[in-house]
Amino acid sequence: MDRGTLGPLLREARQRSLLTLEGLAEASGVSVRAISDIERGKRLPRQSTMNELLDALELDEDGRRRVVQASARRTGRTPQQLPPDLAVFRGRERALEVVRAFGSPAAGQAVICVIGGMAGVGKTALAVHWAHQVADRFPDGQLYVNLRAFQDTGSPLDPGEALGGFLTALGVPSSDIPRHTEQRSALFRERTASRQLVVVLDNARDAEQVRPLLPASAGCLTIVTSRDQLPGLVATEGASLISLDVWTPAEALAGLAARIGEGRCAAEPEDAAELVELCGFLPLAVAIVGAQLTAAPGMPLRVGVRELRESQPRLDALAADDRRVDVRAVFSWSYRALTAETQQFFRYLSVHPGPALSAEAAACLRGTPMATARQHLRRLTSASLLSRDADGRYVLHDLVRAYGAELMDREGDDRAGAEIRLLDYLRHNAHAGNRFLWDYPSGLPDVPVPGVVSVAIEGREEALDWYRQEESTAAAALRSLDGPRLRRHRVDVALEWTRYHQAAGRWAEEIAAQGLALAAALALDDPVAIASICHHLAHAAVIGPGDAEEAERAIDLMLAYLPRLPLEQQVRFEHRVCTLRDHQGRYPEALRHARNSLAIARDLGRPAGIARGLSAVAWFLALLDAYQEAVDACExxxxxxxxxxxxxxxxxxxxxxxxxxxxxxxxxxxxxxxxxxxxxxxxxxxxxxxxxxxxxxxxxxxxxxxxxxxxxxxxxxxxxxxxxxxxxxxxxxxxxxxxxxxxxxxxxxxxx
Known part of the structure; x- marks a missing residue:
């Protein structure tokens, strides 16, 4: 029986008979509430109840036939199209807490929820699990369709074809199903107008594919999954968006244990934890590894860890014959949906070595203007190939990064150019920010490489904000980006960032950065750079948490390179050695180096060197109890x-x-x-x-x-x-x- 047709017909017949609800109730013996529910499509009457109503209405032959025909359209079928719920479904408690608010039919409003997220994150599993949990609240059944937006089957499913399947499931004879999508959509809305259904639209491409498939009833719950965040659906249809991230470590361990057994994970807990970490906590990757381990029940987990760690490229270890569960394949479906320009931009992002990147760093990797970079970043975020962290930076999942790196090598993109631009971005903007952090410039040239973004820094707080934004990127870049072409860039980044490290008390970070830069400077055989880095290393070691031996090694190396420096540089570095000896409490040595610096400055006739030398000499004279001589030098x-x-x-x-x-x-x-x-x-x-x-x-x-x-x-x-x-x-x-x-x-x- 079609309640959407029967209800209006019954109301029309009652009104033609000049009966109120109470009058028809009295004449038929059916309660007022029951008649009201039937007219509003809220309940289906038994055949005996229907006969009592028809007799009380005393309809003519034509009117009775119309109501009987409407009653006859009931097929007795309740669609139950949901795929099975996964027995190994685990976690997602936070997401389920959010969606439980949508679990009952809402009064006066259709409920639409979009579950977005990257490939392999478990959107379909969550949608199907949720739909099964609330199915009993929607007595008219469940509709499900895979819209095939991101898979190997070719074109996404046409909405008209999906509507044909839905209408058939709802009992519409094939002869009554219209040919055109708009007509099918109208009929679908009519047939669902008074029903309570769960509708799952899985793997959607965009809002245009989804809109014709939305039921009109306030008693329906529509769950849409997509790698696209479907902002159009959120904006125009009032859909709610749930952005699904990878599992937490605990959820990933639970997911692995569900596949290979609790005992196996409990026997090797550290290896189990490393396995899911190597999978990037991505549910699909954990499922693949779980299937591989299930096929080898006697293999220790540590062997699986070693194989996954040593597999190059990493995605080879997460491949499968079924492309639906092959990590590389499912990433490829998202990638193919991008424009050629955004595909290229995505590939360049894989060069970034840090956990999150700013829009400015992303623009530099490709060497593109900021406005263009932001367009690409929006598209990649909408496609769930990127996510955003709490600070607004863009996060590239480790496995997505590995996929992008494979594509970059395959396409022959300019990786070295991207690395140079990233390093120079970190150097150039640090140079600009240092105007507000330190009274003395680094003395390094500042001609940015083409394609490097200049950030507007107009004060100390803006400089510190930029440094904090890029701190993790700078550390990762110095640690990861290596090679002969990058040595000068690595040295210059470390020398410019020392101002921030000192101003912010980042002594451990300073020691790490200068240690990496020293290797590059030694390879370049650049005496000035070597001496500068040794000074910063020793300074951080004696001021911060470093050790005396580390400081002494750096000072010894700096002293070894002093004779190779130009005289003007010798003035600077003799002065720097005296400050380091001062921190060490070795005042006679410090005074000797201060006097060396002053003597060279006097020979060169350099007022700045003379004044600084006098100031240093005065200090060490004071420390050595020659107070009046110290006053004279100061004056x-x-x-x-x-x-x-x-x-x-x-x-x-x-x-x-x-x-x-x-x-x-x-x-x-x-x-x-x-x-x-x-x-x-x-x-x-x-x-x-x-x-x-x-x-x-x-x-x-x-x-x-x-x-x-x-x-x-x-x-x-x-x-x-x-x-x-x-x-x-x-x-x-x-x-x-x-x-x-x-x-x-x-x-x-x-x-x-």
């Missing part, structure tokens, strides 16, 4: 530094003056000198040097008897050192804990 250096505009070294020189005058007993002048130095450090945001000056100022305040001011100042110093993650923070806190004991001598400051 000679300060006018030169002010004329040069070298505010950073000027701050260090004022700090040295304060240190020397404090020990000469002139406390008030010393405190004024410290405050001058502190003001410059705060103006230039020189974090580490600010901490040192605060330490010295606190000791002078305590010596003058200002215990609480000293305590507050040392607290500021401790906070500064803690923010920079340097060991000196603990030593300053020990000073605070010792208050109000007798004055404790301040730790020495490093050379300016």
């Amino acid at each position: 000679e250096a300060l006018p030169i530094l002010r004329e040069l505009g070298d505010r950073g070294h000027e701050a260090g020189t004022w700090d040295t003056l304060g240190y020397a005058r404090q020990r000469l007993g002139d406390l008030d002048t010393a405190i004024a000198d410290y405050r001058t130095a502190l003001g410059i450090c705060e103006e230039l945001q020189l974090g580490f040097h600010r901490g040192q000056v605060l330490d010295h100022l606190a000791s002078a305040l305590l010596e003058r008897g200002d215990v609480e001011q000293a305590r507050a100042t040392w607290n500021q110093a401790a906070e500064q050192f803690t923010a920079l993650r340097v060991a000196r923070a603990a030593e300053v806190r020990a000073r605070i804990d010792a208050l109000p004991a007798r004055p404790i001598p301040a730790l020495p400051r490093t050379a300016p």
